Amino acid sequence: MTRTRPAACLVVAGVLAWVGVAVAQVVEPARQVDLLLTGGAVVTMDAAGRVIPQGAVAVAGAEIVAVGPAAELGATVAAATTIDTSGQVVLPGLVNTHTHAAMVMYRGLADDLALLEWLEEYIFPAEAQTVTPEFVRVASELAALEMIRSGTTTFVDMYYFEEVVAEVAAAAGLRAVLGQTVIQFPVPDAATPADALARADAFIQAWAGHERITPALAPHAMYTLDEPTLLAVRDLARRHDVPVLIHLAETEDESRIAEERHGTTPTGYLDAIGFWGPSVLAAHGVWVSAADIDILRRHDVGVSHNPESNMKLASGTAPVPAYLAAGIDLGLGTDGAASNNDLDMFEAMRLASFLHKLQARDPRAVSAGDSLRLATIGGARAIGLESEIGSLEPGKRADLIVVSMAAARQTPMYDPISHLVYTTRGDDVVTTVVHGRVLMRDGRVLTLDETAVLAAARRLAVDVSEAVRPAAR
Amino acid sequence: MTRTRPAACLVVAGVLAWVGVAVAQVVEPARQVDLLLTGGAVVTMDAAGRVIPQGAVAVAGAEIVAVGPAAELGATVAAATTIDTSGQVVLPGLVNTHTHAAMVMYRGLADDLALLEWLEEYIFPAEAQTVTPEFVRVASELAALEMIRSGTTTFVDMYYFEEVVAEVAAAAGLRAVLGQTVIQFPVPDAATPADALARADAFIQAWAGHERITPALAPHAMYTLDEPTLLAVRDLARRHDVPVLIHLAETEDESRIAEERHGTTPTGYLDAIGFWGPSVLAAHGVWVSAADIDILRRHDVGVSHNPESNMKLASGTAPVPAYLAAGIDLGLGTDGAASNNDLDMFEAMRLASFLHKLQARDPRAVSAGDSLRLATIGGARAIGLESEIGSLEPGKRADLIVVSMAAARQTPMYDPISHLVYTTRGDDVVTTVVHGRVLMRDGRVLTLDETAVLAAARRLAVDVSEAVRPAAR
Numbered sequence: 001m002t003r004t005r006p007a008a009c010l011v012v013a014g015v016l017a018w019v020g021v022a023v024a025q026v027v028e029p030a031r032q033v034d035l036l037l038t039g040g041a042v043v044t045m046d047a048a049g050r051v052i053p054q055g056a057v058a059v060a061g062a063e064i065v066a067v068g069p070a071a072e073l074g075a076t077v078a079a080a081t082t083i084d085t086s087g088q089v090v091l092p093g094l095v096n097t098h099t100h101a102a103m104v105m106y107r108g109l110a111d112d113l114a115l116l117e118w119l120e121e122y123i124f125p126a127e128a129q130t131v132t133p134e135f136v137r138v139a140s141e142l143a144a145l146e147m148i149r150s151g152t153t154t155f156v157d158m159y160y161f162e163e164v165v166a167e168v169a170a171a172a173g174l175r176a177v178l179g180q181t182v183i184q185f186p187v188p189d190a191a192t193p194a195d196a197l198a199r200a201d202a203f204i205q206a207w208a209g210h211e212r213i214t215p216a217l218a219p220h221a222m223y224t225l226d227e228p229t230l231l232a233v234r235d236l237a238r239r240h241d242v243p244v245l246i247h248l249a250e251t252e253d254e255s256r257i258a259e260e261r262h263g264t265t266p267t268g269y270l271d272a273i274g275f276w277g278p279s280v281l282a283a284h285g286v287w288v289s290a291a292d293i294d295i296l297r298r299h300d301v302g303v304s305h306n307p308e309s310n311m312k313l314a315s316g317t318a319p320v321p322a323y324l325a326a327g328i329d330l331g332l333g334t335d336g337a338a339s340n341n342d343l344d345m346f347e348a349m350r351l352a353s354f355l356h357k358l359q360a361r362d363p364r365a366v367s368a369g370d371s372l373r374l375a376t377i378g379g380a381r382a383i384g385l386e387s388e389i390g391s392l393e394p395g396k397r398a399d400l401i402v403v404s405m406a407a408a409r410q411t412p413m414y415d416p417i418s419h420l421v422y423t424t425r426g427d428d429v430v431t432t433v434v435h436g437r438v439l440m441r442d443g444r445v446l447t448l449d450e451t452a453v454l455a456a457a458r459r460l461a462v463d464v465s466e467a468v469r470p471a472a473r
Numbered sequence: 474m475t476r477t478r479p480a481a482c483l484v485v486a487g488v489l490a491w492v493g494v495a496v497a498q499v500v501e502p503a504r505q506v507d508l509l510l511t512g513g514a515v516v517t518m519d520a521a522g523r524v525i526p527q528g529a530v531a532v533a534g535a536e537i538v539a540v541g542p543a544a545e546l547g548a549t550v551a552a553a554t555t556i557d558t559s560g561q562v563v564l565p566g567l568v569n570t571h572t573h574a575a576m577v578m579y580r581g582l583a584d585d586l587a588l589l590e591w592l593e594e595y596i597f598p599a600e601a602q603t604v605t606p607e608f609v610r611v612a613s614e615l616a617a618l619e620m621i622r623s624g625t626t627t628f629v630d631m632y633y634f635e636e637v638v639a640e641v642a643a644a645a646g647l648r649a650v651l652g653q654t655v656i657q658f659p660v661p662d663a664a665t666p667a668d669a670l671a672r673a674d675a676f677i678q679a680w681a682g683h684e685r686i687t688p689a690l691a692p693h694a695m696y697t698l699d700e701p702t703l704l705a706v707r708d709l710a711r712r713h714d715v716p717v718l719i720h721l722a723e724t725e726d727e728s729r730i731a732e733e734r735h736g737t738t739p740t741g742y743l744d745a746i747g748f749w750g751p752s753v754l755a756a757h758g759v760w761v762s763a764a765d766i767d768i769l770r771r772h773d774v775g776v777s778h779n780p781e782s783n784m785k786l787a788s789g790t791a792p793v794p795a796y797l798a799a800g801i802d803l804g805l806g807t808d809g810a811a812s813n814n815d816l817d818m819f820e821a822m823r824l825a826s827f828l829h830k831l832q833a834r835d836p837r838a839v840s841a842g843d844s845l846r847l848a849t850i851g852g853a854r855a856i857g858l859e860s861e862i863g864s865l866e867p868g869k870r871a872d873l874i875v876v877s878m879a880a881a882r883q884t885p886m887y888d889p890i891s892h893l894v895y896t897t898r899g900d901d902v903v904t905t906v907v908h909g910r911v912l913m914r915d916g917r918v919l920t921l922d923e924t925a926v927l928a929a930a931r932r933l934a935v936d937v938s939e940a941v942r943p944a945a946r
């Protein structure tokens with residue numbers, strides 16, 4: 001329905017222009033909007049893949065009200081705030097479908113280790129000794145800063161004290177799907193799965209109906225939860241109608257465990273117990289068979305592909321071309337910064353294209369356009385928010401970013417979509433808008449005190465170093 | 474020998490400090506140097522892998538004269554220019570062992586295509602119609618700008634009109650090994666291989682003995698040259714004692730051609746005709762057997778690994794762990810920006826680690842330290858310049874860069890080497906020094922007029938677009 005609006009605007013604009021020539025005095029007043037981004041290429045990511053070379057996007061309140069050529073919008077709207085995007089590229093905000101935001105505090109703490117050594121000697125001890133609500137607050141603010149700076153407008157999170165992540169994301173202006181972790185063993189915010197479920201219940205009720213924060217449940221994985229807990233999570237999620245976020249088939253070890261314990265794949269096991277449903281988002285999905293992909297498709301499960309994490313941790317290569325061919329709702333994620341080591345979705349896009357070209361032995365596989373779709377509308381579909389975000393179309397929420405293309409490494413520019421994926425960095429994002437609110441303008445973050453956030457993180461890093469000191473040489 | 478200098482300085486400093494307390498008037502004057510970078514972590518990349526947390530590097534003329542703790546150097550040298558590197562990281566300038574610098578003008582011109590379509594419908598027509606000395610000048614200045622900005626201090630180039638690349642590199646202050654292309658078919662600067670050899674001969678004589686520019690020969694590949702030409706190149710290179718740069722075993726097609734024509738591998742064929750020698754640098758080396766690696770090792774051939782190009786063009790995965798195990802002099806390269814799409818050696822490092830961890834199914838493979846070695850001292854060895862560059866040690870040329878670690882995505886920092894490889898971008902380089910000359914300071918490039926270079930490149934891009942228009946949709 002909303003797709004017809006731009007065409008209608010063009011007709012109105014045309015008539016106004018004609019009338020304007022004939023009787024200048026009777027020109028109708030321009031439509032009043034709050035924000036107009038105008039002059040630069042607009043990469044809409046709509047169904048037609050429309051790119052408007054000199055385009056504009058008009059925003060009223062939290063909503064996109066018009067997308068079109070700059071000249072036409074300039075004639076039909078009057079904006080309280082106008083941002084000149086000449087020479088830049090405007091696109092939908094990026095959707096990071098899998099992260100553990102607070103783990104930015106562990107980035108670079110330990111790398112290049114065997115998985116068990118990394119987890120058991122560094123990450124688990126650090127988490128056991130340092131994860132508190134205050135840690136999660138400082139760390140999530142650092143992550144929010146990094147995401148706003150690098151063009152992520154929606155993130156999907158799995159961690160502890162998720163109510164603190166919610167407070168930080170809400171205040172920073174980000175959109176988020178936030179999953180309270182449920183896991184079989186004691187963790188910083190819950191001694192038992194029952195405690196975690198109770199925390200999750202309270203969290204969901206506290207944040208239900210928020211315009212940008214979607215509370216969710218995050219059962220860790222099939223190998224770290226027993227069947228009664230997995231089903232309790234499923235039932236609680238259905239009762240509240242909230243998303244479920246789970247790690248799936250990330251490593252070959254997980255496949256081996258599923259085979260040993262249940263005689264099937266991780267995907268097959270979760271199918272057998274009736275876990276799957278359309279509000280589930282599965283992260284990684286590396287070790288899946290054709291039958292597994294069919295299970296995911298039948299239950300309309302979203303999948304988050306994390307190429308950098310899968311490479312750095314040597315987990316394996318997810319069958320992205322097969323997911324795309326099957327019509328799976330596939331998004332991109334960075335994973336936590338302990339295993340990446342950053343939250344830059346532009347890197348995730350570039351790596352998705354690079355990795356699957358190599359894997360398929362075909363340079364045509366997973367084009368720049370494919371990766372950009374995964375990071376925008378694909379991610380939106382994977383989390384069931386495609387009617388609200390993921391493309392620049394009238395009626396959708398105004399979640400958008402502006403990318404500079406002025407650097408030497410971006411010169412010349414023949415095709416903005418190629419450049420967005422193959423030469424752009426998160427740092428090229430100059431302006432970030434979520435829900436109609438400008439979170440960063442011309443490189444200045446408006447919703448966080450950057451200096452204070454960085455200083456707090458550096459102070460906290462001392463505690464983290466102490467926590468892992470016995471393990472380090 | 475030179476390694477003993479810092480220790481001697483410490484003794485002198487200690488004595489001076491003691492004398493200073495006793496009889497202030499007779500303190501000896503500090504050693505006069507031209508440039509002191511002091512305060513930040515110094516990652517030396519020396520044989521011991523020394524990292525000095527608060528370090529300093531002193532430069533006199535083109536040479537590094539001291540490397541040590543900031544407090545000690547501060548007491549022993551007096552510098553004409555001091556650069557405060559507190560909170561930053563100082564490391565050797567990066568060595569890009571394989572590029573076609575001028576191809577920055579074709580970045581993003583055509584992506585995601587089958588190899589033949591990409592070459593025959595885009596790159597070859599564009600080159601045939603646009604490559605002139607003036608094109609190479611504008612394009613090489615753009616590339617030089619990008620390299621200085623992203624911390625590459627030495628680049629190894631294969632292209633046409635290489636004498637123009639030499640002029641640009643010399644003026645911009647970069648160090649370079651520049652190979653004049655020799656190929657069997659007509660190209661923009663030579664109608665025949667004999668023409669190309671004559672051009673190369675003149676080029677080598679014109680630039681012999683330059684302090685930063687090493688002229689070289691660049692026979693394109695074993696499948697684009699006949700045996701007499703390959704041997705003529707070898708002989709000319711031996712006569713002038715200059716390096717030889719060649720593409721080797723980049724694609725499976727090249728292996729197939731070698732097998733069909735010569736019944737062996739590309740490496741084996743070049744061995745059989747007596748082509749190999751210690752001054753040869755082979756780019757890519759993807760399709761090599763254990764026997765091929767042994768051939769390369771026996772002849773002390775350097776190899777340039779180009780992970781991004783190999784992934785994006787779906788060429789295959791070079792056996793980097795096997796090269797390292799065999800003790801091959803291995804460097805990293807970006808390849809040309811038409812197939813990458815940039816010249817950022819930090820990306821090359823990150824991808825080298827990511828790719829080979831995944832390929833080896835081992836997260837310990839190709840550590841951050843390994844990739845940093847490839848990009849510095851490894852590249853220096855691959856081009857035979859290890860006595861001059863590749864590490865920060867007294868007696869070596871002062872080729873070094875300073876990297877900011879202030880960004881949110883770099884916070885906190887537990888380990889500078891992890892951060893240099895896993896979270897740093899070329900854009901984080903703030904200061905670039907080559908041969909003792911400051912080419913960029915605090916983000917301002919001093920040896921090129923950035924605005925003019927970018928404007929000229931954008932004007933030239935119009936011609937490039939025209940040249941490929943018939944091929945585009």
